Amino acid sequence: MKFFNKILFFYYREYKLNISGFQDILTNIIFFFVSIFIFIFSVGPNKETISVIGVAIVWTLLLLSSTLSLKKFYQDDFENGNLLIIHLNGFSYGFIAILKTFSHFLFVQIPFLLSIPIACILLNIESDKLMYLLVSFGIGSLTLSCLGSISSSMNLMNQRNFLLGSVIVMIFSVPIIIFSVGIINMEENFNSLINILFGILLIVFAINPWASGLCLKLSLENN
Amino acid sequence: MSLRFQRLLLILLTLVIILSAVLLILYNTRENVSYFYTPSEIDKLDIVINETIRIGGFVENDSFNKISSNSFKFKITDEKASILVTFNGILPDLFREGQGAVIEGAFVNKDIFNATNVFAKHDENYMPASIKEDLKNTGYWNKKYK
Amino acid sequence: MKFLVNPSKFNKIADYVFKPLLILSIILFALGLLFSFYLSPDDYQQGSTVRIMYVHVPSAWLALLTYAIMTLYSIAGLAFRIPFGFIINTAVAPIGAVFTLICIISGSLWGKPMWGTWWVWDARLTSVAILFIIYLIIIFMNLSFENRIVREKVVAIFVLVGSINLPIVKFSVDWWNTLHQPATISKLSKPSIDPSMMIPLIIMTFAFIMVGLAIAILRIKIEIISRKSNLI
Amino acid sequence: MIIVKDLSVDRLDKKIFEKVNLSLTSGNITILKGKNGSGKTTLLKAILNIIEPSFGSIYWKGKLLKKNLYDFYNHVTYISDKTSSLKKLTLKDNINIWKRFFCSNINNSQIETALKTLKLENYLNQKVGTLSLGETKKLEFLRLIIENKSVWILDEPLSNLDESSIELMKQTFEDHCAQEGSIIFSSHQNPGIYVTEEVNL
Numbered sequence: 001m002k003f004f005n006k007i008l009f010f011y012y013r014e015y016k017l018n019i020s021g022f023q024d025i026l027t028n029i030i031f032f033f034v035s036i037f038i039f040i041f042s043v044g045p046n047k048e049t050i051s052v053i054g055v056a057i058v059w060t061l062l063l064l065s066s067t068l069s070l071k072k073f074y075q076d077d078f079e080n081g082n083l084l085i086i087h088l089n090g091f092s093y094g095f096i097a098i099l100k101t102f103s104h105f106l107f108v109q110i111p112f113l114l115s116i117p118i119a120c121i122l123l124n125i126e127s128d129k130l131m132y133l134l135v136s137f138g139i140g141s142l143t144l145s146c147l148g149s150i151s152s153s154m155n156l157m158n159q160r161n162f163l164l165g166s167v168i169v170m171i172f173s174v175p176i177i178i179f180s181v182g183i184i185n186m187e188e189n190f191n192s193l194i195n196i197l198f199g200i201l202l203i204v205f206a207i208n209p210w211a212s213g214l215c216l217k218l219s220l221e222n223n
Numbered sequence: 224m225s226l227r228f229q230r231l232l233l234i235l236l237t238l239v240i241i242l243s244a245v246l247l248i249l250y251n252t253r254e255n256v257s258y259f260y261t262p263s264e265i266d267k268l269d270i271v272i273n274e275t276i277r278i279g280g281f282v283e284n285d286s287f288n289k290i291s292s293n294s295f296k297f298k299i300t301d302e303k304a305s306i307l308v309t310f311n312g313i314l315p316d317l318f319r320e321g322q323g324a325v326i327e328g329a330f331v332n333k334d335i336f337n338a339t340n341v342f343a344k345h346d347e348n349y350m351p352a353s354i355k356e357d358l359k360n361t362g363y364w365n366k367k368y369k
Numbered sequence: 370m371k372f373l374v375n376p377s378k379f380n381k382i383a384d385y386v387f388k389p390l391l392i393l394s395i396i397l398f399a400l401g402l403l404f405s406f407y408l409s410p411d412d413y414q415q416g417s418t419v420r421i422m423y424v425h426v427p428s429a430w431l432a433l434l435t436y437a438i439m440t441l442y443s444i445a446g447l448a449f450r451i452p453f454g455f456i457i458n459t460a461v462a463p464i465g466a467v468f469t470l471i472c473i474i475s476g477s478l479w480g481k482p483m484w485g486t487w488w489v490w491d492a493r494l495t496s497v498a499i500l501f502i503i504y505l506i507i508i509f510m511n512l513s514f515e516n517r518i519v520r521e522k523v524v525a526i527f528v529l530v531g532s533i534n535l536p537i538v539k540f541s542v543d544w545w546n547t548l549h550q551p552a553t554i555s556k557l558s559k560p561s562i563d564p565s566m567m568i569p570l571i572i573m574t575f576a577f578i579m580v581g582l583a584i585a586i587l588r589i590k591i592e593i594i595s596r597k598s599n600l601i
Numbered sequence: 602m603i604i605v606k607d608l609s610v611d612r613l614d615k616k617i618f619e620k621v622n623l624s625l626t627s628g629n630i631t632i633l634k635g636k637n638g639s640g641k642t643t644l645l646k647a648i649l650n651i652i653e654p655s656f657g658s659i660y661w662k663g664k665l666l667k668k669n670l671y672d673f674y675n676h677v678t679y680i681s682d683k684t685s686s687l688k689k690l691t692l693k694d695n696i697n698i699w700k701r702f703f704c705s706n707i708n709n710s711q712i713e714t715a716l717k718t719l720k721l722e723n724y725l726n727q728k729v730g731t732l733s734l735g736e737t738k739k740l741e742f743l744r745l746i747i748e749n750k751s752v753w754i755l756d757e758p759l760s761n762l763d764e765s766s767i768e769l770m771k772q773t774f775e776d777h778c779a780q781e782g783s784i785i786f787s788s789h790q791n792p793g794i795y796v797t798e799e800v801n802l
Contacts, residue, residue: 002704009701013687016698020689081683088649088674089703092229150530154523160513164506168527171502174495192251199251202244203533206237211530214447215523221652222519222612225671313485341485517613 006089007099014103024072028108029115032065036119047124054123055133055184062112062137063173066144067166069108073100073152074216084220093216094209101142101149101208109141129184136180136197140173143201146208147172153215157222175200263303272330278306279325287320299326299336310338374445376453376593383586390586394579401576404569412566418482419566425475427574428468431581432500433538435465439507440532443525455521456596458528459511460588464581466504473497492541500538503531517596602626602752602783603648608657610640610647617643618802620657625783627751629797630774633787639802641787642681642756648785649679649754678750682757684737685744688730692721692740695729696747703748715746718769734761742773753777755786767792 018025039057043049077083086096116137120130151168158164176197183193262280283305286298294311297320308326318324318341328338372378405423412419439458446454476494477487488494507524514520562570605623609616617640625631633641646652648659650666650673659666661673686695696712699705716722719739724732729740738761745753759767771794774784 005704006702009698009704013698013702016690016694017687020694079683080688081681081685082687084651084679084681085685087651088677088679090226090671090674092226092233094233095229154510154527157516157519157523158510158513159515161509164509164513167502167506171499171506172530174499195247195251199244199247202240202247206240206244207530207533209233210237211526214526218519218522221646222516225669226674227671 003090006091010086010091010099011103011106014107018103018107024069025107025111028065028068029111031068032061032112032115033119033122035061035064036122040122051124051126054120054125055129056181057123058116058119058125058133059137059140059177059181062116062141063144063170063177066109066112066141066148067169069104070148070152070155070165070169071162072108073104073149074156075152078156078219078223083216087220093213096216097149097153097209097212100212101145104148105142105145109145113137113141132184132190135194136183139194139197139201140176140180143176143197143204144169144173146201146204149208150204150211150215153212153219156215156219172204261301261303262299262306263301265304265306272332276329277325277327278308278336279323280305282318282320282322282324284320299324306336307334308336308338310341312340314341374451374453376456379453380590380593383590387583387586390579390583394576394583397572397576397579401569401573404572409566409569418479421475421479423569423573425472425479426570427577428471428475429497430574431577432465432469432472432497433535435461435468435581436500436504436528436532436535439465439528440535443528446525447522447529452521455525456589456592458507458521458524460592461585462504462507462511464584464588466501466508468577468581469497469501469504473501493538496534496538496541499534503534507531602662603785604660605648606658606660608644608647608654608659610643610652610654612643621800621802623785623798623800625752625785625798627781627783628778630778630784630786630794631798631800632791632794632796633785633800633802634791635787635789635802637789641802644800644802645679645754645756645785645787649677676750677752677754678745678748680741680745680753680755680758682760684729684741686729686737686740689728691726691728692732693725695740696743699744699747705748707747707749712743712747715743718773719743719766735763735766738762739766742770746773751782753782753784753786755784757788758786759788759790759792 036057039061040050043053074083077086083096087093091099113134116133117130120127120133125133147169148165151165154168155162155165179193179197179200183190183197260276260278262278265276265278278299280299280301283298283300286305287295288297289295291311293313294309295314296307296309298305299308300306308328309331310326310328324341326336326338326341328336328340331337372382401423405420409420409423411417439461442454442457442461444454445451446458473494476497480489481487507527510524510527511520514523603623603625605621607620607622609619609621611617621644623631633644635641643652647654648666650659650670661669666673687698690698700707700712713722716725719742721736721739721743724736729737732740738758742758745755759770762770771792774794777784
C-alpha cells in the first residue's frame, strides 16, 4: 500500500513543479497557435484550402510543439540529483520512465488536447473531423510522450546537440502521422485505422521502459 | 513491491502488450490499408464525385484510343469490373494495353473517371526481349505476358 | 569463428585477408559492369532502363544487411557484454548510410522512366528514406557524446529501437499493395527473373559485398587503434 | 550491516581504486579520506549499487546487496554534493514534498525543532533559489532528518559550511549514532569528529 502512496506523491511533486512553472506549458501552447497563424498567413485565408490541409497543419504542429518540451523530461531532475533520489526511494529505472511519461502526458499533452477545438475553429475544420482529431490525438499524444521519454533519456549525457532528441521523436512518429491523418480523411475504415494506431501505441509503450530505463541507468552510472 | 518484483511485472507487461500489439496490427493491415482501390472495390463503395482516389488494375485490351495529341480514353479492369478513364497528359513509356497501371484522379460523373496522373505498374518478372520473339512464333506466347 | 568477437584476432585475420579482398572486388566490379552493360539482354518490357537494377537491388540488399549486422552486434554488445560489438557499430554505420543513399538515388533514377516520377510517397520508398535518416542519426550520435561508454551503449540501444523499421522495409511491399513491385528474388521456388539477367545481378552483389567488407575492415581497424591509443 | 570486501572499480580501463575493505555496523561512523578525484564519490555510488564494481562484493545484513536491494534502499539516505531541493518552489513546498514522497513517519513538531536548530525557520515562504549556498546545504540536512532512515551516506557534507554549522553537524551525527544509526561520509579535510573507522583512498 505504501508503494501506491509513493506513486501518488510522485505525481503531487510533478504537479507542484509544473504548476509553479506554468509559463512553460503556456509557451508550448502559444508556440502552437503562433505557428497556426504563420500557416494561415502563408497559405492565404481562403476557406477551402485551409479546411483541406487544416488537419495536417494541426497534427504536424502538435508533433513539433510536443518535441519542444523534451528538456523538461529528465534533464532537470538529472542535473540536481533528484533522479538518483527517486531511484533510491524504491522505483526501478523502467518504472521511473513510465511515471515520467505519464506525467509528461498529463502536464504537456492534455493542454494541447484542450487547445485543439480552438485551433479547429481557427482553421474551420468541420465538427465531425474535430471528433476524429481529438480521438486520434488522444492516442497519438501518449505515443509521442513515450517516444519523447526514449529520446530525451538517450540524450541526457549528450551536451553537444540536444536537437538530435527531437529528430529522433519526429522520425519514429512518421507512422503515427500517416495513420492519424488517414483516420480523419478516410472515414469508412475508421475502426481498423484506430486499431493500428492503438497497436503502434502499445509497441512504443512496451519498448519505452526498457530503452529509457537502460539509458537512465547508463547516465547515472557515468555521470 | 521490491525492485525485482517491479522488474518481473515489467517483463510480463511488455510481453502481453507486444503480443496484443502485433496481433492488432497484422489483423488490421491485412484487408484495407491499400495504396489504391481495385475497380471491383470501387463498385462496392458509393462513388463520391470529384474526391481524389487512386485506382489500380490492368488496362483493358483494345479499349485504348487516342482522342488528340495528349488526351486518351481507356478502361481499367481487374477481370471483375471495369471503369472508363479519360486522361490528358504524357503517358509513361511503359503504358500499354494489358499492362498494370495505377491512376490517380476523381470521378467526373457516374461512370467516367478523369485521371490527373498515371503510373505504369511494373510486375515483377523480367525476361529478355529476344526470348519474347521466339516464344511468340512458337505459339507459346501467354496472353498475360503482353 | 573467434575473429568475429575478439579484436586482436580480427586484426590478424584482417591483415591476412585485406589484400586479396581488394583485388577480388576490383575484378568482380569490372566483370559485373561488363556483364550488366554488354552481355545481358534488354528487358522485354523496359528495354535498357532495367540495367539500373544491377546497382539498385544489390545496394538495397546491402543497406538492409548492414543494418541487420549492426543489430546483431548491438545485441551482442549489450546483452553479452562483448566490446567488439560497439566497435562494429561505430565502424559500419557510414557504410550502411552510403549503401542506402546509392539505393535511393538509383531507385529514383529508375523510377523516372518506369513510373513517370522521380519520387512517389509509397510505403517502401518512405521506409527506405527513414532507414537512411536513422543511419544519419546513428552517425551524428557517434559524434556528439564525449563519454565513450555512454556513447557506445546509447548508440546500441538506438540501433535496437530503430530495428523496428527493418521488417517494415522488408514487408512493406506485401502488406500494402504499393506501386513498388513485389520482391523478385524472394520467390525462391520460381525466381521470376531470367538466368541471363540473374548472373550480372549476382556478380554485382558480390562486388558490392567485397567493397563493403574491404571498407569495413579498414574502418574497424581504425576504430580499434583509436580505442587503444587515447581511451577517451 | 554493510560489509565491503576488497572492492575495486575501474572506469574507461583506468583503475579508480583497488581492494577497498569496509565494514559498518549500527552505531558507528566511517570516514572516507582522500584528495580530490581519488574515487570517494565512486565508492559511495558503488555501495549504492549505482556503479557496477569490476571486482569484489558488498553485503547488506549478511546477504549480497544485489539480492535485497529494496530493503537496503528502505534504510538508506544519500546526500550528494548537488542540491536536490527544487529551486522554483518555496521551502514549505519542498518540505511537504519530501515528507509525503518519502512516507516518513515524522511529525511536524520534530520538523519545527529541526528548522530552529538549523536556523532556517524564517525562510519558510521564500523560494529556495534565493537562499545562499550554505543554507541550501543545510536544507539537505533537513531532508536527512525528514527521511529519518537508519543509514546515512553523505558525500562531502562539511564542505562550504560555516563554523557554527559544523558544530551543529557534529551534534546531529552523535545523536544519530546514539539511536543505533550509522553514517558513512567522505571529506577531504579532517573534521575532528569521533570516527570508528577510517578508509584512505
